[in-house]
Amino acid sequence: MKEIIQKDFEIYFGSEVLEKLAEILINKEYSKIFVLVDNNTKIHCWPILSPYLVNVQLIEIEAGESHKNLQNAEKIWTKLQHYKADKHAVIINLGGGVISDLGGFVAATYKRGIDFINIPTTLLGMVDASIGGKLGIDLHAFKNAVGVIKNPKYIFIDPIFLNTLSAAEKRNGLAEVCKHALIDDKSLFEKLQLTENKETLDTLLFHSIKIKVKIVKKDPFEKDLRKTLNFGHTIGHAIETYSLKNDSNPLKHGEAIAIGMICEAYISVAIQGLANNELKKISQYFIDRFPKYKGKLPAQELIEYMRNDKKNEEGFINFTLLKKIGKAKINCHCHDELIAKSLDYYQHL
Numbered sequence: 121m122k123e124i125i126q127k128d129f130e131i132y133f134g135s136e137v138l139e140k141l142a143e144i145l146i147n148k149e150y151s152k153i154f155v156l157v158d159n160n161t162k163i164h165c166w167p168i169l170s171p172y173l174v175n176v177q178l179i180e181i182e183a184g185e186s187h188k189n190l191q192n193a194e195k196i197w198t199k200l201q202h203y204k205a206d207k208h209a210v211i212i213n214l215g216g217g218v219i220s221d222l223g224g225f226v227a228a229t230y231k232r233g234i235d236f237i238n239i240p241t242t243l244l245g246m247v248d249a250s251i252g253g254k255l256g257i258d259l260h261a262f263k264n265a266v267g268v269i270k271n272p273k274y275i276f277i278d279p280i281f282l283n284t285l286s287a288a289e290k291r292n293g294l295a296e297v298c299k300h301a302l303i304d305d306k307s308l309f310e311k312l313q314l315t316e317n318k319e320t321l322d323t324l325l326f327h328s329i330k331i332k333v334k335i336v337k338k339d340p341f342e343k344d345l346r347k348t349l350n351f352g353h354t355i356g357h358a359i360e361t362y363s364l365k366n367d368s369n370p371l372k373h374g375e376a377i378a379i380g381m382i383c384e385a386y387i388s389v390a391i392q393g394l395a396n397n398e399l400k401k402i403s404q405y406f407i408d409r410f411p412k413y414k415g416k417l418p419a420q421e422l423i424e425y426m427r428n429d430k431k432n433e434e435g436f437i438n439f440t441l442l443k444k445i446g447k448a449k450i451n452c453h454c455h456d457e458l459i460a461k462s463l464d465y466y467q468h469l
Contacts (some may be wrong), residue, residue, distance in 0.1 A: 122326060124333055129271040131251070131333065133326055137276040141237070142172040144274065150235070151208040152244060155194065156223040158183035161215040165241045166283040169214060176212075177203055181222070185364060185373070186257050188218045188410050190266070196226045210235040210273070216242035216289075217249030219374060221264070222273075225254035228270040238272045241281040243293025244374055246432070247300065247328045252336040252346075262428055263357045270420050278330070279322050291409060292374035295352075297324060298405065299372065299381060300331040303348045306446035313405060347450040351440040352433055355462070356380025358425035367415055378406040379413060382469070383462035387454055388441040398445050407469055417467060421461035 121134035132140050145153065149177045153176040157166055160183045179191050179199050197217075200209070213223035213236060220238045227236035238250035244248020282290065294312075301309035308327055311320070331350070339346040361378035388394035423437070431438045437459075439452040 122329070126271075126333065129253075129273060129275065131275040131277065131329070133277045133329065133398060135280065138169060141239070141274070141276050145173070145210075148210075150210040152177065152203065152205050152367060153204065153210055153212065154179055154200065154203070155212045155214055155465075156226075157214050158187075158218055158219060161219065161241055165214055165281055166198070168278075168280060168284075169212075169239065172211075183215075183218070185258070185360075185370070186217055187195045188222050190257055190259070191225050192222060193229075193230065193257055195348070196223070197230055200226075200230055205230070207231050207234055210237060212237045212239060213250075213272075214239045214241060216240065216245040220245055220250045221255055221267075222257060224253075224270065224272060225257055225267055228255055228268050233270065235273045238275045240275070243290050243325070244296055244324060245293070246277050246279075246298040248334060250277075251329065251332050252349075252462060253340065261361050262425075263361060265428075267428065271340075277325075277337075280323065282321070284402070286362060288372070290374040294409065295381070295406075297328045297379045299349070299351055299377065300328045301440060302385075302402065302445055303351050303440070303448040304331045304335070304446060306444075307403075309445055310418045313401070313424060317417065320401060344450070347431070347438075348440055348448040350438075350450075351442065351448055352377045352381030352384050354380065354385045354426055354429055354431065354437060354439050355422070356428045357429060358422040359413075360427050362418075362422055363413075371413065375410055375413070378410045379466055380416075382406055382466050383459075383464035384439060386441060386462040387439065387452075387458055388443070389459055391439075391452055391454055392441045392443045392449050394442045394444060398442075402445070403469055412469075417463045419456070420462050422463065423456050423459055 121137045122133040156179050211227045213220045240246045240250040253269045253271040256264040259265035356377035363371040382403050385399050426437045438454045441452045442449050
C-alpha cells in the first residue's frame with residue numbers, strides 16, 4: 121500500500137486500502153455511515169467493499185452523467201434527512217466521476233458540510249475526478265456549472281475495481297492519464313505510447329495520480345498552475361455537452377476530452393509553437409485508441425457552448441495549450457476561425 125499524505129486529505133493506493141478504510145472508520149466513530157452508489161456500482165463494486173463495513177446505509181442513484189443534477193442532489197439530501205444524518209455523519213462515494221462529484225457536492229453542502237470519502241471505481245475517477253476537491257452538478261447539460269471546492273477526508277484507490285470495467289470505460293479514463301503526461305511529463309507520454317498492459321498499468325496509474333496531486337497541492341483553488349489540468353477541456357466539454365443533448369448514446373467524458381486534446385493541440389501549433397511532429401504523435405495516440413466520433417461538430421454551436429465555460433475570463437474563451445509535450449501554457453485565447461479549423465482537422469484525420 122502506498123500513501124500520499126496532504127494537509128487536508130490522505131490518499132491510500134494499493135491492494136490493502138479497504139482494510140485501512142475499515143480501521144479508520146472504527147477509530148473515527150462517525151455517527152452514521154452512508155455509501156452512495158449508482159445502479160452499476162451497487163452490482164459490481166459494493167460486493168467488494170461491503171465485507172469491510174458494518175452498520176451502513178446505501179443510497180442509490182441511476183448511473184450516467186445525465187443524472188449529475190440538482191434533482192439527484194435533492195434526492196440524496198432528502199435521504200440523509202430521512203435517516204437523521206447529523207454533522208458527524210460521513211458519506212462514502214463508491215463510483216466514478218459522477219458519484220464523486222455529486223456525492224462530494226451533497227456532503228459539502230449538507231448541514232454546511234459533513235465529511236466524505238472517495239473510493240473511485242473507474243480509471244477516470246482514480247486519476248482525476250476523485251482528487252482535487254472539485255465538486256458539483258451540471259445545469260441544463262452545462263458541465264459542472266454549480267459547485268464548490270472541498271477535499272474528501274480520505275481517498276482509497278484499489279486497482280481491483282478496474283476488473284469491473286469494460287474496455288470502453290478503461291479507455292475513458294486513459295484520456296486523463298494521457299492529459300497529465302502531455303501537460304507535465306513527456307516520459308510518461310512515451311511510456312503510454314509503448315505499453316498499457318496490466319503489468320504496468322498500476323505504475324502508470326500511480327504516476328498519473330502523483331502529477332494531479334502535485335498540481336492541486338500547489339494551486340488548490342485554480343488561480344494559476346491548476347489551470348494546466350484544463351488542457352483539452354474547453355473544446356472537450358463543449359463537445360460533451362453537444363453530445364449529451366443530441367446523441368442517443370452520448371460520448372463519455374474521456375472520449376470527448378480526447379477529441380478536445382487533439383483540437384487544442386492543433387491550436388497549440390499556431391498559438392504556442394507546438395511542433396508539427398508532436399501534434400502528429402498526439403493525434404495518432406488518440407485516433408489509435410478512441411473510436412472516431414461520427415456525429416456532427418458544428419463549430420458555431422460548439423463555440424457558443426465554450427462561451428458559457430466557467431473557465432472563461434473577461435469575455436474571452438480560455439484555453440490551456442501546449443508549448444511542447446510536457447509543458448503547458450495557461451490563459452490562452454484564439455479566434456473563432458482557428459477553433460473551427462481545429463474541429464475540421466479532427467474530422468479529417
